[in-house]
Amino acid sequence: MxxxxxxxxxxxxxxxxxxxxxxxxxxxxxxxxxxxxxxxxxxxxxxxxxxxxxxxxxxxxxxxxxxxxxxxxxxxxAGSEESGRHHWWHAYRGVLPPTYRDFISLESQATAMRTLETTVVPGLLQTPEYARAVTRAAVEGLDEERLDALVEVRLARQDVLRAEPPLELHAVLDEAVLHREVGGPEVMARQRERLAEAARLPQVRLQVLPFSAGAHIGVTGPFVIFSFSSTSDLDVVVLDHLTSSLYLEGREDLGAYSEGFSTLQFHALSPEDSLDYIAGMNDGV
CATH class of the missing domain: 1.10.260.40 (lambda repressor-like DNA-binding domains)
Incomplete structure (x- = not known):
């Protein structure tokens, strides 16, 4: 580790x-x-x-x-900063911790990303209002200027879904994510609309893991698996903690988390049923 x-x-x-x-x-x-x-x-x-x-x-x-x-x-x-498209985050060096910059650099170069989220919507799918509420809650004592910068970074990261070729995003969301009222009912309604829009993109596979699935391997916490087309030897698992991130690179770790993610997908609602579920939540608002 x-x-x-x-x-x-x-x-x-x-x-x-x-x-x-x-x-x-x-x-x-x-x-x-x-x-x-x-x-x-x-x-x-x-x-x-x-x-x-x-x-x-x-x-x-x-x-x-x-x-x-x-x-x-x-x-x-190796830390090259020549490509402006891939290194836009260096403009935010003053507000981004090194571990977050590392995460963004991997995200910008990955061809695929698998993520389990148990508490909040993945950053790549957040609306500006939701991102602001999450960031304010996660980082205490933020002044408005730094809060604005961190939200800008969160939204700029989403360009990977619009790149050519785009990042392939496979996301499993615990049902709790959809019920937790981050920012209030109106913010959540718009966030669920955004999830429904993203779920229709060909490069996004979004699945909801319902409460009825019971206990699952994700109860230990969220994780991200980055994959790279050039070589699978660069694939890595990222575990987020309050003050840092841990990166797992061993073949056994990668195999275990990949297998675990496949199990979560099996127990989650299908992408089609997940989309219907999200749309139904807003219909009931």
Whole structure:
């Protein structure tokens, strides 16, 4: 179990090692190609030390990696800030904790996201009013300026659903999420309308886990699984806590959470029935 920066170093190093092996090079040969000592390549591959984006480019060139998506993803993991589209959040460095920036960077590069929410609507599907109410409740003592900035970030994150290609979002919502009156009845009614709109998008699969499902594996808390098309070795599970986030990268962890999510989907209402349920709640308002 690691925090975000350590996970990114380890995942980046593991992928660079795999690419070197695929290129038929030893670590010593790779080091010679880029003019380094062999120990530097080893430290990068084990995640023992960080690596600059410029150094990643040298290695990718030496390994003849031409896939632009893979190169971009690995450069993001190295902390590259060249792409304005992928790094808009750096304008908010003063208000975003590092773990939140790590989360957004992974979200911006992922091709798919699976999320279980047990208390609130996922950030990618929140209305401005709902996002404001949630943020105000979650972070005590916020002044209006910082609150405005955090809500702006929450809404800007939603651009991944409108990107080309868009992020594929699979969300399971505990029924409690729909009943908890965040911001009051009017805010909730509009939020449920937003969920119904999102559920009709081809890139969104939204399911409601009803109270009748009883106890389930999600009672331990919400989680997110990010997946990447370039390589499954970069997939990661994110667990949110009050003051930080934890990132799980092991194959056993990924397998357990993936299996758990599939179980939740099985016990949840179908996407069609979920949409009807959400629409019915507003009809009854």
């Amino acid at each position: 690691q925090h975000g920066p350590a996970v990114r170093r380890r995942k980046l190093g593991a992928e660079l090692r795999a690419l070197r092996t695929r290129a038929g090079l030893t670590s010593g040969e790779a080091a010679a190609l880029v003019g380094w000592h062999q120990s530097k390549v080893s430290r990068i591959e084990t995640g023992a030390s960080g690596v600059k984006p410029a150094d990643v480019r040298l290695l990718l060139d030496a390994y003849r990696v031409n896939d632009p998506d893979l190169r971009e993803l690995l450069l993001v993991l």
